[in-house]
Amino acid sequence: MKKFATSLFILTLGLASPVFAQLRLTITQGVTDPIPIAVVPFARAVPADGGMDVAAIIQRDLESSGRFKGMARTDFLTTPTTAAEVDVAGFKQQRNDYVVVGKLTALANGDITVGAELVNVLTGMRMMGQTWTVKSTNLRNAAHRVADAVYEKIIGVRGAFATRIAYVSVDGKPPNQKYQLIVADADGENAQAILTRDRPLMSPAWSPDGAMLAYVSFESRVSSVYVQNIHTTQRSRVSARAGINGAPSWSPDGKKLALTLSGSNGNLDIYLLDLTTQQLTRLTDDPGIDTEANFSPDGSAVYFTSDRPGSPQIYRLGLGGNERPKRVTFTGSYNARPRVSPDGKQLAVLTLDNGAYRIGLQDLASGTLTILSKGRQDESPSFAPNGAMVILAGRDRGQGILQTVSIDGQTSFKLNADAGEVREPVWGPYLK
Amino acid sequence: MKSFLSTAVLVATLALLAGCSGKPPEQPPQPPQQPTGDTSAVDDANAAVDDTATGGPSGELLSKRIIYFDFDKTEIRADSQSVVAAHAQYLAKNPAQKVRLEGHADERGSREYNIGLGERRGQAVRRALLLQGVAEAQLSTVSYGEERPAAAGSDEQAYALNRRVEIVYLK
Numbered sequence: 001m002k003k004f005a006t007s008l009f010i011l012t013l014g015l016a017s018p019v020f021a022q023l024r025l026t027i028t029q030g031v032t033d034p035i036p037i038a039v040v041p042f043a044r045a046v047p048a049d050g051g052m053d054v055a056a057i058i059q060r061d062l063e064s065s066g067r068f069k070g071m072a073r074t075d076f077l078t079t080p081t082t083a084a085e086v087d088v089a090g091f092k093q094q095r096n097d098y099v100v101v102g103k104l105t106a107l108a109n110g111d112i113t114v115g116a117e118l119v120n121v122l123t124g125m126r127m128m129g130q131t132w133t134v135k136s137t138n139l140r141n142a143a144h145r146v147a148d149a150v151y152e153k154i155i156g157v158r159g160a161f162a163t164r165i166a167y168v169s170v171d172g173k174p175p176n177q178k179y180q181l182i183v184a185d186a187d188g189e190n191a192q193a194i195l196t197r198d199r200p201l202m203s204p205a206w207s208p209d210g211a212m213l214a215y216v217s218f219e220s221r222v223s224s225v226y227v228q229n230i231h232t233t234q235r236s237r238v239s240a241r242a243g244i245n246g247a248p249s250w251s252p253d254g255k256k257l258a259l260t261l262s263g264s265n266g267n268l269d270i271y272l273l274d275l276t277t278q279q280l281t282r283l284t285d286d287p288g289i290d291t292e293a294n295f296s297p298d299g300s301a302v303y304f305t306s307d308r309p310g311s312p313q314i315y316r317l318g319l320g321g322n323e324r325p326k327r328v329t330f331t332g333s334y335n336a337r338p339r340v341s342p343d344g345k346q347l348a349v350l351t352l353d354n355g356a357y358r359i360g361l362q363d364l365a366s367g368t369l370t371i372l373s374k375g376r377q378d379e380s381p382s383f384a385p386n387g388a389m390v391i392l393a394g395r396d397r398g399q400g401i402l403q404t405v406s407i408d409g410q411t412s413f414k415l416n417a418d419a420g421e422v423r424e425p426v427w428g429p430y431l432k
Numbered sequence: 433m434k435s436f437l438s439t440a441v442l443v444a445t446l447a448l449l450a451g452c453s454g455k456p457p458e459q460p461p462q463p464p465q466q467p468t469g470d471t472s473a474v475d476d477a478n479a480a481v482d483d484t485a486t487g488g489p490s491g492e493l494l495s496k497r498i499i500y501f502d503f504d505k506t507e508i509r510a511d512s513q514s515v516v517a518a519h520a521q522y523l524a525k526n527p528a529q530k531v532r533l534e535g536h537a538d539e540r541g542s543r544e545y546n547i548g549l550g551e552r553r554g555q556a557v558r559r560a561l562l563l564q565g566v567a568e569a570q571l572s573t574v575s576y577g578e579e580r581p582a583a584a585g586s587d588e589q590a591y592a593l594n595r596r597v598e599i600v601y602l603k
Contacts, residue, residue: 200579202579218576218579221532222574243573244551264573265555266555266558268547268551289545292542292544312542337542337544357541380542395586
């Protein structure tokens, strides 16, 4: 009977594809003094809302940041749905700093309008009043958007709750493993498999508009790079050249992919593939391994891994023409897989730190490397689009899991799969 | 909405009838017959890969198809030279026989960089075979990096089994 209920639940959410690994979010570290906030249950739109508890999603988002503590449902003495109805003194007495209230309204065409207001209990001021109109199937996304707005009003940085992540899930024991490319909400919910293969999938990369993923598939036994629309699941193979086809990364204008190609002689170098003209431009030419390119946000340079100095280190290549790669990491014997922060000022890298593989933040102006993660086999860092968090792959009791760490190192949560292992998380862009 | 729900119930019921054994029916997206991009510019060298591995030759050395490597090394160890030499001899005598050299790395470090390390190992075996009289056309390489481990686990024993090149005889 449990199976029946699960299947029904997935289908009523309107998901197209089955899911193996459901993720479970656990907050592993928060600030010592989280901000107390009361997110009051929203006035519902029955039956259009499908029973979704919008306030619970908002509260969970805010708490997952490690910076908020939501008031327990059982502690509510009043349940206002507008700012005007909020008993400021009462909420203050219960030690809240802020109150979020709101209501859902069903429209004639089936869409739902979500209205939300934010009240500062200490000043009595209404800080925010905003509405979002969405299809009923996107109600969860609207809840994440409310959380983004509340987070921004209070913290001063835009939230990244209404964004998506992609990752690879692997089920089964080697050599008989099943690989899936999965897209989910940033909190791990709403997961959909967009591709299932019995040979390795790796290196997913978001297009700047959040509509496409580039990735590497070994489905023909050798590596090829594909580009796939996450909504239609239509895809095209964009590189199947002799040798290695790997490490795709989109240019900020979405028109080009940086790739790693080896040719049949096995020398990995970085190339630029124009997706419109198919024109291929060689960017590096070195007998060492050059791979894992990532564009600077303004598109003027790529950062990449090269072992030309004898061990892997990060280099920067300006794309102005006639430029030489310049080494940018000098701390430690192993720095790889650079990912540039949205403001272009930092790199998240995989670094060898006292015998452990950890995620480090390299400040590009000062050259200082700060260790961010605490595992022994962490890898695959990727910035949230607000630059405040990094998602990475780690290990929990031998299983691959995903986790996030704020760039100040103060907060983190982990996402465990209920089956199999998950890896190679990439955080998608803000969606329009 | 009603028909949608009925479909949901129907599919869920089918899942039940299927014995609760697996996931709901699955429809992974099919690869298009032709990539929708400009195919003319895509080098299809990889498309015609012969998938079919055969038994290949037998014999004390020839039945050994895996060459192991030391940590962070891409040189063929002394204890594997005789195995490589035996395959070289066989392939030189059988110029129609093709093999694929599959390079692998252990799980430590970055995945795409490990693809590079696996490729280097595959190329080391390829060069050794070429030097011993095998024709270039008989050999292809692929690197799986850390993606296809031979042994599970995160210890030295597993790592040593995973740093390898597999010689795969093709039909």
